[in-house]
Amino acid sequence: MSDRELNPEVLKQLQLKVMQDVSASAIIPLMRIGDQLGIFRHLSELGEVNSEELANASNLDERYLREWLYAMSAAGFANYDSNKKKFSLSPEQIAVFANDDSPASMMGAYDMLTGAIFNEEKVKEAFKTGKGVDYKDSCPICFQGTARFFKPSYEKNLVKSWLPKIENLEKRMNSGASFADIGCGYGLSTMIIAETFPNAKVCGYDIHGPSIDEAKKLAKKAGLESRIEYSTADAKSYEGNHDYIAFFDCLHDMGDPVGAAKYAYNHLEDDGSVILIEPTANDNPEDNFNLFGQMYYCFSTIGCVPTSKSQEVGLALGAQAGPSKLISVLNEAGFKNCKVVKKNASNMVIEARKN
Ligand SMILES: C[S@@+](CC[C@H](N)C(=O)[O-])C[C@H]1O[C@@H](n2cnc3c(N)ncnc32)[C@H](O)[C@@H]1O
Structure with a gap:
């Protein structure tokens, strides 16, 4: 194999690693928005909510919130109950995202x-x-x-x-x-x-x-x-x-x-x-x-x-x-x-x- 030939498996692994990093980086502005607009805090206080309920409680736009909630759920940073169509945070997610005084906070x-x-x-x-x-x-x-x-x-x-x-x-x-x-x-x-x-x-x-x-x-x-x-x-x-x-x-x-x-x-x-x-x-x-x-x-x-x-x-x-x-x-x-x-x-x- 010459130096210039690509090894498909090595290439695939490299691209997978880049995709993991891209996905992790894409969430950065959403985390700051969730933090600064108090969305994590509202979610932690409300328990299970749909996007309309979250919009009413937070006085924020429902459509933006819905997309944000999907992004968080895709990342494993929020939970989605597909039967109830409601979102929630687990105690661990609250500790890491919604409580600045928690020793587990990472915001x-x-x-x-x-x-x-x-x-x-x-x-x-x-x-x-x-x-x-x-x-x-x-x-x-x-x-x-x-x-x-x-x-x-x-x-x-x-x-x-x-x-x-x-x-x-x-x-x-x-x-x-x-x-x-x-x-x-x-x-x-x-x-x-x-x-x-x-x-x-x-x-x-x-x-x-x-x-x-x-x-x-x-x-x-x-x-x-x-x-x-x-x-x-x-x-x-x-x-x-x-x-x-x-x-x-x-x-x-x-x-x-x-x-x-x-x-x-x-x-x-x-x-x-x-x-x-x-x-x-x-x-x-x-x-x-x-x-x-x-x-x-x-x-x-x-x-x-x-x-x-x-x-x-x-x-x-x-x-x-x-x-x-x-x-x-x-x-x-x-x-x-x-x-x-x-x-x-x-x-x-x-x-x-x-x-
Ligand atoms: C990474 S921050 C850490 C701040 C703090 N010790 C902490 O752990 O949160 C590095 C700090 O070193 C300070 N610093 C850099 N050069 C310095 C110097 N020559 N003398 C005193 N402080 C300095 C910066 O202003 C900054 O606040």
């Missing part, structure tokens, strides 16, 4: 995907110039999407399974330790920490002013404004020393992660820890060629690499750097004792200590 992913599509033009230009795209110039949907996408995972894992892997953290935080959340974005992780450890001194820093403004608003709404000190600051300019310095899904976004880690080294108490939460990845790219790897490399190409390249140094670690590379960054910054302390399908936790 933030559709915000991120939409933001990524809007970023295409700027990133396409950056491919030609090799320059970066400043995080602040990203489509604003990305900012809320990031916060919303990570929130359920932080709520589920941060206090229950990730932070307990840092030796003595709970005891020290309960006795008034100081915790800095660098690159905190909307500060959802910062709020969880402040809520869990009322005796701790908690600070949130981010280079992106509008994210810090939103973080302050959210903290006020949650009654935590007096418990968290937020400042717009990059990872090489915040003030004071801390017992814990955390980089939650942001070190790889930074242009100078070695510089940021060195700065943390110099602002960390001697017996303190730097805590990295990064997307789970293997060291060899080929070991990341799977479902999660596809998603992370895509978000990385359109968001993380352009952000890093827009900053000083522009190292562009990428969202799938892998533990060895991340630990080498920490070692270069001076940390001697670094290890992966926890790993699940989507995230890994690395602790770095001075000795």
Whole structure:
């Protein structure tokens, strides 16, 4: 067989994979419409409905709703009873689509995907110039999407399974330790920490002013404004020393992660820890060629690499750097004792200590 001959079975499998991805992508705007117009919420509250009943309850157009309901049912995101001609959501579908406070909620992913599509033009230009795209110039949907996408995972894992892997953290935080959340974005992780450890001194820093403004608003709404000190600051300019310095899904976004880690080294108490939460990845790219790897490399190409390249140094670690590379960054910054302390399908936790 010459190089140019097509293998029909390989071709069919490739086309099937493309069709699966096309079908999954086609639903993105419908998910955002369902979310923003409260259609998922109405469905969850109404129980079983036909499209007319849904239209009456939501004050939306019946014909659009009917097509949307068929699309959701085809995707397995809603259920259709063909005898009654009624649609409904199962408890699992409600948890994933209709309840932002559920630890199973995944709607933030559709915000991120939409933001990524809007970023295409700027990133396409950056491919030609090799320059970066400043995080602040990203489509604003990305900012809320990031916060919303990570929130359920932080709520589920941060206090229950990730932070307990840092030796003595709970005891020290309960006795008034100081915790800095660098690159905190909307500060959802910062709020969880402040809520869990009322005796701790908690600070949130981010280079992106509008994210810090939103973080302050959210903290006020949650009654935590007096418990968290937020400042717009990059990872090489915040003030004071801390017992814990955390980089939650942001070190790889930074242009100078070695510089940021060195700065943390110099602002960390001697017996303190730097805590990295990064997307789970293997060291060899080929070991990341799977479902999660596809998603992370895509978000990385359109968001993380352009952000890093827009900053000083522009190292562009990428969202799938892998533990060895991340630990080498920490070692270069001076940390001697670094290890992966926890790993699940989507995230890994690395602790770095001075000795
Ligand atoms: C993917 S978001 C993660 C936000 C938040 N930690 C979370 O988990 O939801 C990356 C964050 O890193 C921030 N960031 C990027 N470069 C930074 C830098 N050099 N110094 C401080 N923050 C930075 C961005 O503004 C953004 O809020």
